[in-house]
Amino acid sequence: MKVILAGGGTGGHIYPAVAIARGILEKYEKADILFIGTEKGMESSIIPREGFPFRKIKVRGFMRKMTFENVIAVKENLLSLIECRRIIKSFKPDIVIGTGGYVCGTMLMTAALSGIPTLIHEQNAFPGITNRILSRFVDKIALTFPEASDYFHSKYKISVTGNPLRGEITTIGKDDGMAAFGFDEKKPLLLIIGGSRGAKKINESIMLIAADCEKNREFQLLHMTGESQYESVISLYKKKGIPYNTSYLKVMPYIHNAPYALAAADLIISRCGAGLISEITALGKPSILIPYPYATDNHQEYNARALEKYGAANVILESGLNEDLLFSQVKKLFSNPDKMKDMALNSKRLGKPNAASDIVEAIETLLN
Structure with missing residues (x-):
């Protein structure tokens, strides 16, 4: 099997593509996989580090207002169609898969017009403009959130697969997570991801x-x-006289072993990117979600509301966020174990830990 994967710009588009690639390789060990991205996107460093072949194309998104930048974008995107055609002609893929970002546009469009089977994966509850346009041309649409189906016309193409996860997310136990950070297993843990x-x-x-x-x-x-x-x-902690590196309270700039932190957590406060939301639900964790207010098309709020609707999360908009409100919600949840248990069960019901294998099945259906 020969597969082209296109996606980039942010980790939210790149890591699902990597998870799909690994899912393919688990079933088809000799599969030949090529990633397509741009030089400026995060994919240019992430994909080679993940050990996959990577080719760059020159493409850019359009500004939402009339500017000279859009003239340049038109020129670059037309040239990228020619480059995509060359890549397809030389690589001869059996299928082309897009996971979001404007780099998908020319690659998936070229493949679709060339008669090659195509699939797009949409991570968010409110789809990006590129995938909404591509949905009319591709053969299959895989969704993380069922709510996203409202924005696509071709319902027969849709499968709700969930968002592909890194493999270790569901294999680490809570005890292992607690031990990784030196926490007491007998007391609940609040994880805050800024x-x-x-x-x-x-x-x-x-x-x-x-x-x-x-x-x-x-x-x-x-x-x-x-x-x-x-x-x-850290300056704030010092100013208020709060220790920030103890056996019960730890402040870190970045958590490199994030799967262990997620496994350990009893309650999570975080933003609402599709990747993190998918990990939270796959593990069945209750959460307090605070959408990033400047996310494109406000997609983070759509993601958060999808969990809130089923009683899996509480949502606080940043415009109304303050210390008292957040503290109050945390205390109410920790003092109500039955509510926490219900939220955890609702979260688990929304989780789709087998998303990568479900997408591989969709690929096989297309190819057969």
Whole structure:
């Protein structure tokens, strides 16, 4: 089997593509896989590090207002169609798969018009513009959230597969997660994920929670600040006299062994990117979700509301976020084990830990 995977720009588009590639290789050990991306996107460093062949094409997205940049974009995208045609002609793929980002546009369109089987995967509850356009041309549409189907016309193409996860997510136990960070297995753990680049409002709104953790020791706290905000957050802890590196409270700029942190957590406060949401639900974790207000098309709020609708998460918009509100929600949940259990069960019901293998099945259906 020869497969082209196109996707890029952010990790939310890249890591699902990697998970799909690994799912293919698990079943077809000799599969030949080629990734397509851009030089400026994160994929240019991530994909080679993951050990896959990678080819760059020059393509860019359009601005949402009339600018000269759009003239340049038209030129580059037309040229990229020619380059995509060359890649397809030389590689001769059996199928072309897109996981989002404007790099998918020309690659998937070229493949579709060339009569090659095509599949797109949409991670978010509110689909991106590229996938909405491509949906009319491709053969199969795989979705993370069933709510996304409202935005696609060709319902017969749709399969709700979930979002492909890194393999270790569902194999690590809670005890292993607690031991990895030196936490007490007898007390609940609150995991706060400020984002890889940080989330200023979230980081500033957890000080009452941290102070209560220090004073009463009823729960434990693992706080990832994001590397860019670590120093400023540590300054806040110092200013308020809260220890930030103890057996029960740990502040880190970035959690490199994230699967262990997620496995250990009893409650999670985080943003609402599709990848993290998929991991939370695959593990059946209750959460308090705070959408990034400037996400494209407000897709993070759509993701969060999809969990809230089924009682798996509480949602707080950043415009209404403050220390008192966040502290109140955490205390209410930790003091109500039955509510936490219900949220965990609802979260687990939404999880799709076999997404990668389901997408491989969809690929096989197309090819057969």
